[in-house]
Amino acid sequence: MQPEKHRGTAAAQARDGLREAILRGEYLPGERLVEAQLIERFAASRFNVRAALQDLAGEGLVQMERNRGAHVRKVSIDEAVEITEVRMVVEGLIAARAAERVTDDQAGELDEIGRLMRAAVAEGEYRAYSDLNQRLHALVRAIAGHGTADRIVETLRGQLVRHQFMLSLLPGRPQTSLPQHERVIAAIRDRDAKAAENAMREHIASVIEALRSIDYLGGPA
Amino acid sequence: MQPEKHRGTAAAQARDGLREAILRGEYLPGERLVEAQLIERFAASRFNVRAALQDLAGEGLVQMERNRGAHVRKVSIDEAVEITEVRMVVEGLIAARAAERVTDDQAGELDEIGRLMRAAVAEGEYRAYSDLNQRLHALVRAIAGHGTADRIVETLRGQLVRHQFMLSLLPGRPQTSLPQHERVIAAIRDRDAKAAENAMREHIASVIEALRSIDYLGGPA
DNA sequence: GCTGACAAGATTGTCAACAATCCCCGTGGT
DNA sequence: ACCACGGGGATTGTTGACAATCTTGTCAGC
CATH class of the missing domain: 1.10.10.10 (Winged helix-like DNA-binding domain superfamily/Winged helix DNA-binding domain)
Structure with a gap:
């Protein structure tokens, strides 16, 4: 921005x-x-x-x-949902553009991250998985090379760090998000922009669902 | 933001x-x-x-x-395109949400703007049409009530005022954009979120095309 | 005539002191 | 016990002056 x-x-x-x-x-x-x-x-x-x-x-x-x-600044759950909704569409744009611009080398990097993610989940190393998650999103953004979208996503991400921390504690999250990540990687590797956008949006939509579930857990406390 | x-x-x-x-x-x-x-x-x-x-x-x-x-700040055509791409997806989100939340009164307002737009184009009153254009987008945003998306669109819009001015000078623009606006209005009125998002994205995508055409015109000057 | 160094002026960067405001808390009254 | 009413301390708001830096114009030397 x-x-x-x-x-x-x-x-x-x-x-x-x-x-x-x-x-x-x-x-x-x-x-x-x-x-x-x-x-x-x-x-x-x-x-x-x-x-x-x-x-x-x-x-x-x-x-x-x-x-x-x-x-x-305190960010309420409702605001966190709004912020993530915007992130969903902007990261969707980024994913679509990454699919159009990805080089063979970069596709290899994506696959490598995918392999490491599967390994991390299989062995229950959730901290490593969380790091890989960030690496994946960062790499997709680098491939897309969309400065404007980049800045916005970065700004939005900053506003939610606290909530993202809570998210990582939700049980079963990696099992849900791993296949979503794999679909994102596959779509970009196949240079299918529309599929990449959809996969990324589905992934972040499930993050929104998770955020809402935190609302139920932590709301009446 | x-x-x-x-x-x-x-x-x-x-x-x-x-x-x-x-x-x-x-x-x-x-x-x-x-x-x-x-x-x-x-x-x-x-x-x-x-x-x-x-x-x-x-x-x-x-x-x-x-x-x-x-x-x-000077905004290059390339940057203007990037900014408008982000605007496209975020306004798409806004349109979808507007379709989910629109009241009957608001639907009436939308239709009224549509009528005025057709009249303005028919009579060649492009200044009035441009004003209605802004009113339409503002009303859609008000209906959606998405504070986060709102702020971002507003910020992005500010960065492009100069280019938007040039756009309004392009011949044939109203004839292109009027049916797009009508589709947006119809989709929101019918409470069809997916159609509203698509219509809004198509509309702004055509703005991006127009921006690129300015690039050809003004570039080698 | 051209190039480079140098000085003068303009503009921005930084600071420290002062003024304004708010918040907490004790006091007195009821 | 409760409430209104001021102090007093802490914190932020604002100003003006001074330092650092850049820009422009001039002049000597080639």
Whole structure:
């Protein structure tokens, strides 16, 4: 969505550091982000800290209220579903385009990830499977080379890290998503754009179902 | 994408004023935005001007380079195509959801817009038709009530105002797009989500074709 | 006439101090 | 016990000045 920022500058370091910290879960949703604390933690001036907060507010990671400071933004389940719906269609576009542009080498990489995924699920290594999941989506995006769609998906993904964490705890998820991933890989490898889009959308649609099921579990708690 | 900002504050006024000015075309793509000039024009402090520039950079309307100031971002035809591709799938999602949620009253409004559109095209009132076009898309979005998709479409639209202006000059556009609009309206009225999504995507796909044709016209000039 | 270095001006980057605001908590009254 | 009412401390909002950097114009040397 936004053009790339400068790297290495103090302002950029503060921004990236704070984003990483939020994404790691070091600051919980709703938690207050006090400027003075951030100044100490990131060894940045107040000027740069404020610029960082404003940037992350633009990315939807933090929420700023006048005279009341900045908080880590809370994303409700309903919002998470909305965000994932948008992700579904945009990643569908990305998958379709990847199918049109994939090279033989890249197709080989995709198959390799597929093999590793099957192995990880077979051996119950869910952490490895989760990493492979991210690698797969990242590779598809790289193949598609769609800068605009890329930025949007990245921004949306950032807003849901907390929920994605909960998702990975759902029992039976890998068994559901593995065949979906395989269909995505196969469609891109076969350069079938329409099938790739459908496969990716089905995959993310099932993520939405899972999100809704969390709602039932965690809602009345 | 980002949470709503405060209205009425000096910072918000500077931001909204500058955005309006850029969208109106008062500042041309590539034009430099000198802080001192903006301070005068919007009667804001430098602090607020910089905050506004940073916000608009987040929206992709301006580009900031270290020590070289802020410029109105130039969007190439290739980028415009990418942006419109994303818009295509997201507006498709919106149309599908609108079909699921539309009330009888809203269906009537849609039909009314359709009637006005046919009349405008028949009488060659292209300016009125263009306004109705925006009204239609806005109404569909309102019916869908999808905040996340809404924000993204709005942001993307902002980045293309200049190109959309050129589009409206293309001869024969209304004759092409009118039946597409009618199909969108009919599908939503009939509460057929899949058809609504397809109709909206076809419509915007033809916008992409038109954008590419501008490329041929304006490219080697 | 052209190239390069250098200086002057313009513009942006950064900071530290000051002002405004809010939130918490104790006080007094009922 | 409960509520209204201010302090007082903490936190953010804003300003103006100063430093760093880039851009432009000029001039000497070839």
